[in-house]
Amino acid sequence: MSGLSAQVVVRARDVDVALDVGTDECVALIGPNGAGKSTVVDVLAGLVRPDRGTVVLDGRTLSDDRRTVPTHRRRIGLVAQRPDLFPHRSVLANVAFGPRAVGASGREARGHARDALAAVGALALADRAPGTLSGGQAQRIAVARALATDPVLLLLDEPTSALDVAARQEVRTALATAATGRPTLLVSHDPVEVMGLAHRVVVVEAGRVVDEGTPDEVLGRPRSAFAARFSGLVTVPGRATTGGMVTADGGELASPAHAVPPGRSALAAYHPTAALLTRDDDGAGRRLDAVEPRDGLVRVRAGDLVVDVTLTRFAALGLAVGDTCRIRVPADEVVVYEPDGGRIVG
Incomplete structure (x- = not known):
């Protein structure tokens, strides 16, 4: 199938979560701390191997009971809470690092990086050093870095939680651009972010899905305490x-x-x-x-x-x-x- 289909079972963390994300769909995964959201993200990214289940992305099996594809071969972009840019590289070099690491020439990597920076409205920052950026600017660069490798799946793990209120909207605009045209999984504790970006919401409590539906259905007519x-x-x-x-x-x-x-x-x-x-x-x-x-x-x-x-x-x-x-x-x-x-x- 196109998009993402996953069944994530990690017994040590008591997580058993199934979810699907359409080809051009953003799904928000919400739940209390310790519910299993980060475990799902880690399994999809290839950072944790599940005990059971499958991860199929765009018709390609990334993980099943027999094998798992390494992280660097999954074509997955991750935007986490902190941008974690290389301090000794320029903004352009930070964004070009991903394409270069998967085999692009230096010229091609810089071209992909400029396109990604332009997509999030940050091309003017290309020659800046990371230490000179504001929090919102640095996070937009992190979004561009995820885009530069043309990921098949985008994982957004609390992408604005470390930002002040003023910076969040500019980053959300960049996230909306990044999510267009590809399956995207958003983990967030921000209702505004969920309502603004997600097409569907999946609620996880104690490692299990307890509700799912459109944002209006799940948040406007809540069926779970969370x-x-x-x-x-x-x-x-x-x-x-x-x-x-x-x-x-x-x-x-x-x-x-x-x-x-x-x-x-x-x-x-x-x-x-x-x-x-x-x-x-x-x-x-x-x-x-x-x-x-x-x-x-x-x-x-x-x-x-x-x-x-x-x-x-x-x-x-x-x-x-x-x-x-x-x-x-x-x-x-x-x-x-x-x-x-x-x-x-x-």
């Missing part, structure tokens, strides 16, 4: 009604038309910044159970519901743990859907 945390959404269990859902603790969440039959187990998802928090002085509301600082906001938990508000807003309400409050979520901010097996995984 995907809910990753997307920043709150998921609330309950039973569907015609106009939304009754929560497990007896509350109600209104929602536009949804496909879950009334009475069925359901999950409601919403972003906690969309919820509205008010005082409840008549005692008929919810008990405020916990108050936590969170990313410059205050997270309030009351029963099954969660709301994030600014510190100023929270202070103005004069609420404390044990008080009663009301949390209202606008109907157009709530998605109601059926969970796997009637419950969220994780």
